[in-house]
Amino acid sequence: MRVFDQIKVAATLASVWAAAAATCVPRDVQWAKLASKLSPSAKLYLPGTSAFDDAVARWSNLSTPVANAVVVPGTEHDVSETVKFANQNALPFLATNGVHGSITTLGKMTHGIEIHMSQLNSVQIARDGKTATIGGGILSKDLTDALWAAGKQTVTGTCECVGYLGPALGGGHGWLQGHHGLVSDQFVSLRVVLANGSLVTVDSKSDLFWALKGAGHNFGIVTSVTSKIYDLVHPNYAMETLIFSGDDVEAVYRTANEQWLTGNATQPVDIINWSYWFFDPTTDPEKPVIAFYIIQEGVDAVDDAHVAPFRAIGPIATQSQSGTYRDLAAWTGIDLAATPCQKTGNANPRFPIYLKQYSPAAQRQIYDLFRQATTNASTPYAGALFMFEGYSQQGVKALRDDATAFAYREDNLLVAPLLTYAVPSDPAARAALDARTQALGDRFRQILYAASGESTLHTYVNYAYGDETARAWYGSEAWRQQRLRSLKRQYDPQGRFSFYAPVA
Incomplete structure (x- = not known):
């Protein structure tokens, strides 16, 4: 535009x-x-x-x-x-x-x-250096920078321009989750304004503490949180970027499975695999490319044992980068200067699904559909992305499934198409394009769901489109739904907090 x-x-x-x-x-x-x-x-x-x-x-x-x-x-x-x-x-x-x-x-x-909440952005590190009290309006980058200056870090969302607490209240994925768990797993206590306007402190002695860690948007406004923080041990990071043709889609994701996700393979705590699909006619004028990232902590170059199997596929191009933790957002295109941090007036719906491993056959199906949607002459989706986030999981899986309201600790991959498009000024044209986009996004997700082997849809509430239902956002188990609804009746009986993925 x-x-x-x-x-x-x-x-x-x-x-x-x-x-x-x-x-x-x-x-x-x-x-x-x-x-x-x-x-x-x-x-x-x-x-x-x-x-x-x-x-x-x-x-x-x-x-x-x-x-x-x-x-x-x-x-x-x-x-x-x-x-x-x-x-x-x-x-x-x-x-x-x-x-x-x-x-x-x-x-x-x-x-x-x-x-x-933007003015509530303070960071106060405790004298023992084990916790920090963090304002409810701080952005992820500002928190990272404040802790970094003190030789500390904690789990935050990956994108620099998102709030710290917004993702956290839905669980919250981050680069450091392999070590420490989700963003919400770091909570020690929270100051919360409830639906009636009362200001309370919530900690592990309260039944509300469980709900705030995964379904928190439903229960209050967090004005500050005291969170665990950690010494900065491995500031240096490296990333290997491999650009593949779409012709190699099955080979790329079969290799990722073999490396980290299937059989006896385990993704090491210091390794993250990410990938994007997008149409870049300067690299391939006919179809979207696959940008596959292998990120490693504590090194100046990614270990060749992780990279060699992908190089053997025959990438179009490769790039090696080294730097620090604070470079990761820029390397992956989600820093303050990047497109995802700009307000362009576009619609940016996502259609997330959690998976345990890649299905190469399903990857081929959704790639072909993505190619068709993003490369025809009249497409509104030329700027779309397909995102595949493969964090290390040891810290997440260290807690029991019922430890918090976040339901999907056993899943390994967060997948979502981002179908960005310009908003038509004509209401009828807009309604038609919105409906077309929803149908396309749901079709992508249905292909992946059918191949997942799961009996219910697993989705990430922070990326949610809105049609997934509370069972998909917060877990389909009857006890989960009953517990959340009971807490909702107790703390928000009139449903004042019901505009973001309501539990009922």
């Missing part, structure tokens, strides 16, 4: 948000009364201002929430006061931060208050 077209789309979206806010909000809401309850450092933005437009803009513009006002809390008590005010005025509310959630359930918020 040309730059002036992007600006036009952004302006159109801003006017739509403002119009929706003006028509949906109750006319007697006294915003000045809310402002009087907030701390001096808090901010209140209303429609018609650039600050409001910037705050409500999202990474994906498919089924977005609509706000009539934005509160940017300066203290945790501002969050509490905002929730109480919303309740008193029968207004919905939604906490936001990195705004990368693209789930369609967000669109059910047609008016209300956005609570933008």
Whole structure:
């Protein structure tokens, strides 16, 4: 999309948000009364201002929430006061931060208050160096950099521009999970604003602690979390990038299985395998390429034992890189300057599925479908990606399956097509393209699911499209669903937290 077209789309979206806010909000809401309850450092933005437009803009513009006002809390008590005010005025509310959630359930918020957590971004390391208290609005990169400066690190999401806590409340995958487990596995305690506006501390003595670690979007707004942190032992990393033709799709993923996932093979704790499919006509003018990444911790070059079997396939190109942990996002195209961190006005739905291993036959089927979808002359999906994330799993699997609300500790791979497309201005054309995209994404996922051997769909709630159901987001076991619904009735009986993958 040309730059002036992007600006036009952004302006159109801003006017739509403002119009929706003006028509949906109750006319007697006294915003000045809310402002009087907030701390001096808090901010209140209303429609018609650039600050409001910037705050409500999202990474994906498919089924977005609509706000009539934005509160940017300066203290945790501002969050509490905002929730109480919303309740008193029968207004919905939604906490936001990195705004990368693209789930369609967000669109059910047609008016209300956005609570933008960005000012709650502090990091305080405990004297013993074993924990840090982290503000609920910090971004992953800012947390990583703050800890790095102190010779520390912890598990965060991989993309630099996403919030730290958004992914964590859904479990949270990260580069260090092989050592320490998921992002949420690091929680020691949390400060949480509940649905009634009360501010509480939640730790292992509370039944809510279990739910916050995997289904947390349903139960409160986390203003801060005390998390385990670790000494920085292996700062150096290396990555080998191998670019393959799509003709080699079966061979690439069969080799990955043989190396790390099947038989007696185990993916070492210091190895991560990732890959992307995308159409790059400068490399192959006819079909998408496969970019396969082998990442290794604590070395300056990836061990040849991991790379040689893939080189034997015959890649189009290879590249070796060395650096530190903080280079990983740039190497894999998810740093602050990369496309996934820009708000372009596009829709960016994903259709995630967890797998235990690759099915080479299914990889061929979805590759051929992806090729057809991304390379024909009239496609809206020329910029689409297919993502395959293969983290080391030792730390994740060290906990029992029932330890937290995150349900999929036995799965090894996180797979998702990202079907990015420009949003048509005509409502009928937009509805048609949205429906076409959903059908395509579900078809990709159904092919992988059919080959997985699983009896139920396993999905990652943080990548969710929105049509997967609570059984797929949080585990299909009856006891899981019953426990979550029981906690929901206890802590949020009126369903105030129901815009992001609701448990019921």
